[in-house]
Amino acid sequence: QVELVESGGGLVQAGGSLRLSCAASGRTFNTYGLGWFRQAPGKEREFVAAISWSGINTYYSDSVKGRFTISRSNAKNTVYLQMDSLKPEDTAVYYCAARFSGNIATSNMYDYNYWGQGTQVTVSS
Secondary structure, three states: OOOOHHHHHEEEEEOEEEEEEEEEOOOOOHEEEEEEEEEEEOOOOOOEEEEEEOOOOOOOOOOOOOEEEEEEOOOOOOEEEEEEEHHHHHHHEEEEEEEOOOOOOOHHHHHHHEEEEEEEHHHOO
């Protein structure tokens, strides 16, 4: 069993930055692929970014590419999402997720085995 706990959400003005963190339990964290997803009110959950177990492979949605950066620290069992140049349309609950097969970075939410509870990000205009 893996427990994922997100933190770092909050209220920020458009153009600002936030860094989300997701701390994971489990001895085999360094074998997991990790991802960030988000869900805005009334919308489907959507992919944001993913990273392979090694950190070498990353993948971003077109809407955040060039503004968000995903990274991980296997020593700290933590995955991060650095969010810069935030826009009001980035407002959502952000979730981190982990998958057993960590060799690739995937955007398919059904490939992920564990999910956190989410952290709210609100970007004001």
